[in-house]
Amino acid sequence: MESRDGxxxxxxxxxxxxxxxxxxxxxxxxxxxxLSYFISLITAALNLLIIISISHFRQLHTSxxxxxxxxxxxxxxxxxLLMPGELYRKNSCWFLxxxxxxxxxxxxxxxxxxxxxxxxxxxVDRHVAICEPLQYSTxxxxxxxxxxxxxxxxFSVFYRILFMKDDLIQPGRSNSCIGECAFVTNPIAGFxxxxxxxxxxxxxxxxxxxxxxxxxxxxxxxxxxxxxxVTNQLSVNVFKKSELKAARTLGVLVVVYLxxxxxxxxxxxxxxxxxxxxYASFLFFLLYFNSCLNPLIYALFYxxxxxxxxxxxxxxxxxxxxxxxxxx
Numbered sequence: 001m002e003s004r005d006g007x008x009x010x011x012x013x014x015x016x017x018x019x020x021x022x023x024x025x026x027x028x029x030x031x032x033x034x035l036s037y038f039i040s041l042i043t044a045a046l047n048l049l050i051i052i053s054i055s056h057f058r059q060l061h062t063s064x065x066x067x068x069x070x071x072x073x074x075x076x077x078x079x080x081l082l083m084p085g086e087l088y089r090k091n092s093c094w095f096l097x098x099x100x101x102x103x104x105x106x107x108x109x110x111x112x113x114x115x116x117x118x119x120x121x122x123x124v125d126r127h128v129a130i131c132e133p134l135q136y137s138t139x140x141x142x143x144x145x146x147x148x149x150x151x152x153x154x155f156s157v158f159y160r161i162l163f164m165k166d167d168l169i170q171p172g173r174s175n176s177c178i179g180e181c182a183f184v185t186n187p188i189a190g191f192x193x194x195x196x197x198x199x200x201x202x203x204x205x206x207x208x209x210x211x212x213x214x215x216x217x218x219x220x221x222x223x224x225x226x227x228x229x230v231t232n233q234l235s236v237n238v239f240k241k242s243e244l245k246a247a248r249t250l251g252v253l254v255v256v257y258l259x260x261x262x263x264x265x266x267x268x269x270x271x272x273x274x275x276x277x278x279y280a281s282f283l284f285f286l287l288y289f290n291s292c293l294n295p296l297i298y299a300l301f302y303x304x305x306x307x308x309x310x311x312x313x314x315x316x317x318x319x320x321x322x323x324x325x326x327x328x
């Protein structure tokens with residue numbers, strides 16, 4: 001980077017086509033970058049703890065936790081790759097080449113598509129658990145859940161290939177100058193992306209959780225009125241009580257996710273090329289910050305996660321047979 005007549009360029013030898021470097025307050029830049037990298041590190045570390053916990057302890061190998069594991073993988077990738085990459089992309093010149101730029105944007109959009117797919121699957125899981133408890137064990141099995149998670153990731157990978165095929169075939173086509181890493185969508189592609197990646201899944205999530213809420217309220221009233229005459233019915237109500245607690249916890253997870261997701265896509269309805277606006281950094285940060293909030297929600301509501309963390313940090317998971325430990 002050099003300065004010519006008070007203006008800094010990413011590639012001084014290519015002044016006519018090089019990107020300019022915007023002047024920023026040095027202290028503010030250091031503080032913001034330090035805080036952002038710290039959040040990135042915490043996000044990756046906390047989600048790695050979730051991945052280790054659910055993968056290691058056999059008692060946690062349930063259908064619901066498999067979905068949480070898949071979500072944690074996407075959140076871990078956000079903290080490990082996307083947060084640092086976004087800081088580098090926005091705050092300095094992009095010296096890694098157009099190919100890596102296209103790959104980074106492709107990875108970012110794929111991970112977000114997989115994340116919202118996981119949230120939809122979590123909503124379906126809770127809907128069946130609360131609304132059809134007697135059929136839950138047959139409809140929602142570990143093998144079926146693993147297949148759904150794999151299909152979710154596969155769909156995200158191929159969907160984004162189709163959506164970004166022009167940028168993948170011709171990297172850098174969206175850049176306005178050399179040293180920029182930009183992704184600009186045409187209005188038609190952006191419209192279909194909003195439909196398939198926001199409006200449709202959010203509608204499904206809201207409808208399913210509204211039904212869960214209605215059934216949960218009716219079950220809560222039934223349990224308070226003690227209308228249980230036979231032992232079998234009592235066991236069903238006890239089962240529903242535990243599922244209701246899980247539904248509330250995952251409901252918080254879903255609501256927080258939507259709060260972080262909606263501003264980006266709502267603004268996209270007004271400004272299609274949201275990545276090129278001055279609000280992009282804040283909207284992206286809000287999306288990424290959700291990946292840090294999810295593990296905190298687990299720590300707040302799930303005793304098994306707190307217990308697993310203790311066993312991990314005390315290195316007890318290295319002992320033989322530790323995977324059979326009682327966590328729940």
